[in-house]
Amino acid sequence: MGSNSVAPTQDLNLYLSLPTSSNTTVIPKLEPLDGPPPPLQVPISPSPASLPTPSPPESDVYSEYDRISDLFRSAFAQRMEKYKDVSVPDSDENPMAIVPVENPDDQLTNVELTPRGRARKFPPRSSELVRVTDIKPEDLCYHRDVIRKNRMLFDSLRVFIVAEDEKHRDLLGFRKARGDLKAAALLRDYGLWLNRDKRIVGDLPGVSIGDVFFFRMELCIVGLHGQVQAGIDYVPASRSSNGEPIATSVIVSGGYEDDEDSGDVIIYTGHGGQDNKHRQIQHQRLEQGNLALERSMNYGIEVRVIRGFKYEGGATDKVYVYDGLYRIVETWFDVGKSGFGVFKFKLVRIENQVEMGSAVMKLAKSLRKNPLDARPNGYVTLDLSMKKEKFPVFFFNDVDEDNDPLYYEYLSTTIFPSFVYNTGSQTGCQCHEGCSDNCFCAMKNGGEFAYDRSGILVRGKPLIFECGPHCRCPPTCRNRVTQKGIKYRLEVFRSRETGWGVRSLDLIQAGSFICEYAGVVLTQDQVQIFTMNGDSLIHPSRFGDRWAEWGDLSQIFSDYVRPAYPSIPPLDFAMDVSRMRNVACYMSHSSSPNAMVQFVLYDHNNLSFPHLMVFAMENIPPLREISLDYGVADELTGKLALCN
Structure with missing residues (x-):
């Protein structure tokens, strides 16, 4: 990438340098999980009060290391332990124990249980907003290959973990492994998550419109959307140089009843006020992710849109498709279908982009059913x-x-x-x-x-x-x-x-x-x-x-x-x-x-x-x-x- 290809993006001060600051409590716009919810973190030592607490969006990386007491006594466990990746617990340990983790340390944003049971410290995601411009074709191919190899490593590791689990599932009666969660945790342990040193606004080099992801964790691994479950990814106000949050991407997956999606135009409902069954039970507030979308509209900063929808016959029953860049052109407070106040944001797709991946998938579905109706000209x-x-x-x-x-x-x-x-x-x-x-x-x-x-x-x-x-x-x-x-x-x-x-x-x-x-x-x-x-x-x-x-x-x-x-x-x-x-x-x-x-x-x-x-x-x-x-x-x- 050329020296002039990365530029700080504009907001209130035109060119921002956003330093790391203290954590903030974030109530994300939650989207449905891919499958059953994973367990929370396993207790670590020393005592919880002496350990740093991750900010919620960053801490929710689901390291699914339950069931390890028997499963990781297998050859897979011994091999991983050899590489200092996982230790096999004693039989009287309880791998399902759950305790909260406190964090008074402003220098750290994440403390997680690694496979060996140690508390590992990860550097925070950067708060510096940049936009990649004037990228050369050879640089684009280079970044494409980096993304490709990273995703291939994730898929290979996920399949390997699931295959190892299958060897013991019939004998020991375990439920099916969440290989995506385990693979993502291991990649993060080894510092293999991409695009964390800069918070990229706009297109992510190496990710093409139409790219499909079977797992939410893949979005985090490549840096397309940094939240494990939250629908709005943004730089929080506490880490912004001007004290205002800025949104970088959203996931549209029908998790909110007031969402409207017509393709090029989206009426996106803000976060907050829902119960665990995705029912609106309170009024929403203009804060955190909602405020970030409003501020992005004010400064003219585009957001990436990823659509999630059901898809039969895949690795999961849901897929995520990157559909390109949208601008937030309007926002208002309205009474939702449940009778509670909700914030709505009108997102309009930026012109001169290639066709949306979700639209291509819909066309392909029509072609599978009746090709001559969907594409009447061209079939030989x-x-x-x-x-x-x-x-x-x-x-x-x-x-x-x-x-x-x-x-x-x-x-x-x-x-x-x-x-x-x-x-x-x-x-x-x-x-x-x-x-x-x-x-x-x-x-x-x-x-x-x-x-x-x-x-x-x-x-x-x-x-x-x-x-x-x-x-x-x-x-x-x-x-x-x-x-x-x-x-x-x-x-x-x-x-x-x-x-x-x-x-x-x-x-x-x-x-x-x-x-x-x-x-x-x-x-x-x-x-x-x-x-x-x-x-x-x-x-x-x-x-x-x-x-x-x-x-x-x-x-x-x-x-x-x-x-x-x-x-x-x-x-x-x-x-x-x-x-x-x-x-x-x-x-x-x-x-x-x-x-x-x-x-x-x-x-x-x-x-x-x-x-x-x-x-x-x-x-x-x-x-x-x-x-x-x-x-x-x-x-x-x-x-x-x-x-x-």
Whole structure:
């Protein structure tokens, strides 16, 4: 980022430098939690009276370390304890004990219970308001990659925690782990929350309009919205140089009955006066978050708007979408539906921004139901696969008359030479009701399954063995993921930027299987002949080793080692996609891709000829282009670079 790209934002004194001051009591505008409410903090020593108290918005980071007395006696606990992350309590300790924490110390804003039971001190969020301007394209890509890697670490850690919990849940009867809370707490313990040194007004570099978050904690981790549950994020008056609060972002999720949302215009209800069932029972006051919104209106400071709404089929039943910048143009005090006085704020979306992510998701929903009604022009065919896939593959082109994808025979899976099926072991597992952690196929994968019970990839590996035709486990076995085919509605489309591209009409969760990269496998002798003919070839060995990034917990575990087992020999085959191909062949190249290739075996055991399976490396919103790292550029692939 250039030296002139960060500027203090304006308020009463035009250019503010907001120093840290004492804490203030904040009653936030609360939004519904993602799932059951987490436990409060566990008692720490020394006595509560001698410890600093966090200001409420900052202290409410839900470190869900209940249930650790048995769960963390597992191998996971021992490993984490080795890295000085968690200690296993004695059997007579009560991990559910709750005590309040007092704080007379103005220098600290947070004291939390770390996994080892120590009180750790975190620096406060900055109160200095800045706006990022004139950011260069290369800087934007850099910040995008920082956000991408941070979110990927969160997702990898969350999935790993949940997978470890699942190993013991059936035996010990624990409820499902809140992996998002645990992962967020660990990231904060290691200082991996972003954008805390400056309070950014406006767009956050690296976060794009339309980005989707399954968990509220993700918003805090990247700095998009710094409150764990409060709907208004702001710099409190006690930390402002002029003694006035300034709002930076709001979450609109229908938590208040007087909210009105028409997209570009929002009537946003202030905070306060509600009971724990979100019923208005008192008049609201012009203070704290309400006053911050009013002051932001007065000084013309824009706010980020994140919408939260229900979404079926995801990691949670609710998602959060960043919809861009809004200005507060009007505020008034009114009688709400419950008969109590409420403050209302009219927010209007700033012009010349890309389409709202929530609007794109609504369009995608309409396309899933009736594509021709939602988008009457541009569809060439509603199933490029000709019913070879479980879900139809749409083909859309509203750019030109090029219908080239129609002239290829569609493959639902890769075609291997016949000799591939006659090599390797023909032994399978003997699990009649589904595979267990110590079965034959688990041992082939190094003693652990690659997927959690939801089919999410826990950690990338050089090779994954799925259960195959010689296994006795049912089709519902957790170790049969990629062989079931696609589970998202994909669309090949004509792009002005990258030629052909692929996008999904569904929201794809990070770690999910998307589709196979299919073609006709050629041996090296055949490759030489086909190359001379100018045919389009894909070389599996050239794909970037992005699988090593998914599940990389080296920033958490100091002796983390990149997986090397199951090992795989150098791949010297190529895939011909000049006549027969599938939807993945139209995916664009990116040096910061949102998807990766993972090698998988299931229908044969020849290590030299794995399937190329595509998995999501991040949450991919509907209608956002899917990209891969093709590694060494190959002119014959015709892939153009895409900066996600």
